[in-house]
Amino acid sequence: MFQSLGARAFAVPAPVFLVGSYDRDGRANxxxxxxxxxxxxxxxxxxxxxxxxxxxxxxxxERHAFTVxxxxxxxxxxxxxxxxxxxxxxDKFAALGLTPKTAEHVDAPxxxxxxxxxxxxxxxxxxxxxxxxxxxEIMDVKxxxxxxxxxxxxxxxxxxxxxxxxxxxxxxxVGQIVAKAFSVGRSVDRRAVIGGDGS
Amino acid sequence: MFQSLGARAFAVPAPVFLVGSYDRDGRANxxxxxxxxxxxxxxxxxxxxxxxxxxxxxxxxERHAFTVxxxxxxxxxxxxxxxxxxxxxxDKFAALGLTPKTAEHVDAPxxxxxxxxxxxxxxxxxxxxxxxxxxxEIMDVKxxxxxxxxxxxxxxxxxxxxxxxxxxxxxxxVGQIVAKAFSVGRSVDRRAVIGGDGS
Numbered sequence: 001m002f003q004s005l006g007a008r009a010f011a012v013p014a015p016v017f018l019v020g021s022y023d024r025d026g027r028a029n030x031x032x033x034x035x036x037x038x039x040x041x042x043x044x045x046x047x048x049x050x051x052x053x054x055x056x057x058x059x060x061x062e063r064h065a066f067t068v069x070x071x072x073x074x075x076x077x078x079x080x081x082x083x084x085x086x087x088x089x090x091d092k093f094a095a096l097g098l099t100p101k102t103a104e105h106v107d108a109p110x111x112x113x114x115x116x117x118x119x120x121x122x123x124x125x126x127x128x129x130x131x132x133x134x135x136x137e138i139m140d141v142k143x144x145x146x147x148x149x150x151x152x153x154x155x156x157x158x159x160x161x162x163x164x165x166x167x168x169x170x171x172x173x174v175g176q177i178v179a180k181a182f183s184v185g186r187s188v189d190r191r192a193v194i195g196g197d198g199s
Numbered sequence: 200m201f202q203s204l205g206a207r208a209f210a211v212p213a214p215v216f217l218v219g220s221y222d223r224d225g226r227a228n229x230x231x232x233x234x235x236x237x238x239x240x241x242x243x244x245x246x247x248x249x250x251x252x253x254x255x256x257x258x259x260x261e262r263h264a265f266t267v268x269x270x271x272x273x274x275x276x277x278x279x280x281x282x283x284x285x286x287x288x289x290d291k292f293a294a295l296g297l298t299p300k301t302a303e304h305v306d307a308p309x310x311x312x313x314x315x316x317x318x319x320x321x322x323x324x325x326x327x328x329x330x331x332x333x334x335x336e337i338m339d340v341k342x343x344x345x346x347x348x349x350x351x352x353x354x355x356x357x358x359x360x361x362x363x364x365x366x367x368x369x370x371x372x373v374g375q376i377v378a379k380a381f382s383v384g385r386s387v388d389r390r391a392v393i394g395g396d397g398s
Contacts, residue, residue: 001343001344002316002341002342002343002344003341003342003343003344003347004303004339004340004341005339005340005341005342005351005353006339006340007242007243007336007337007338007339007340008243008337008340009237009239009240009243009244009245009337010237010243010315010317010337010340010353011214011216011235011236011237011245011267011269011317012214012269012315012353012355012358012360012373013212013214013360013362013373014214014236014237015210015211015212015213015236017210034237035236035237035238035239035240036210036236036237036238037210037213037214037234037235037236037237037246038208038209038210038213038233038234038235038236038248038365039234039235039246039248039327039330039332040208040234040248040327040328040329040330040332041208041234041250041328041329041330042328042329043206043327043328044206044207044208044209045208045327045328045330046208046210047236047238047246047332049237049238049239051240068210070210070211073377076377076378076383077378077383077384077386077387078384078387079384080378080380080381080382080383080384080385080387081384081385081387082384083380083381083384084381084384084385095387095389096387104203116209116211117201118209118210123327124325124327126323126325126334128238128239128242128244128322128323128334129239129240129241129242129244130239130240130241131238131239131240131244133238133239133246133334135325135327135332137206138206138207138208138209139206140203140204140205140206141203141204141205141206141207141209142201142202142203142204143201143202143204144200144201144202145200145201145202148202149367151367152204153366153367154204154209154211154364154366154367155367156211156364156367156369156371159211161211161212162377163212163362163373164380165353165355166237167352167353168348168350168352168353168354168355169379169380169381169382170355170376170377170378170379170380171376171377171378171379171380171383172355172373172374172375172376172377173373173374173375173377174211174212174362174371174372174373174374175371175372175373175374175375176371176372176374177369177370177371178272178275178361178369178370178371178372179275179276179279179369179370180368180369180370181279181282181363181368181369181370182279182282182283182368183279183368184275184276184279184370185276185277185278185279185280185281185282185283186279186280186283187276188276188277188279188280188294188295190294
């Protein structure tokens, strides 16, 4: 039986993205953003939504650029820390012992220690109450070579990215491969279903 | 060393959401949408981006409503199937033996067999090249009672939702809890990092 939880910001899985930007003084900053996701293929676009009070919020509005660095399981405490304090007050890269590296295609820094990073040019800005959604065009995806599989694609097991679970407010790891997409669905036998119990 | 993969639609984890809608003739339909994510807290909002050629794309534009049903690991083949054919041609609910149930707050159907569902009222429509981003205000989140934890929150282990991995085109399961958010970051010792190796 379904139980209503009301109008809450909940969906799983949510990602844990470290959004990188330079502030007006050129200081590198990062913050975690779980209200995020891909939103187009051509051009490739990704959206991150940030609370309007965030230091990063102002930085992206000024520089029209940001990065997403994908933290792995061992970076959970660092990612969480980056959400607890503000880049207004403290250099989080220094506090966390992380290295800001300037992106190749956009005016923003990424986390050199992360296994995968994405460079984004701001395309759209949409005010949504508590948050502003920044949609960036993906200018490049970079993955450290040893986290690529034999086909040259990012290997999910080796990337070992974090997930975020709203409401329970937990970080989770990924599990294992379940099936190949655009493939396993072909095994569904319509006739068996339709002819089965007469439903 | 970072290797560039170019301007590709990649980020992990991506969700596997089954987007439910009624078409112009009132027929219930679902399709999987991995280019999706939460995007605001107040009001709670969630975005799904759909290719412009999709039957669901037209349905949401007409009805200004949709649902998101979250499939679990055992529904991978059904979710994948729902992306391989079009609701223009076939009743996917019937073909898959799934039950469309009309949402309580919006004019759209959800999958009664899913463990968690979200009801959404269309707030914004944004054209993004290949895809259109539909932002919905979350009107309600419903979870089957046995998938809630002791605090009344959705239990990630029991929900067992699917993840999608772009480029490799795989479905994955979730793993295990890594840490509590807004908490584990407090354990980071700035001084140890800063004073450590002099970096």
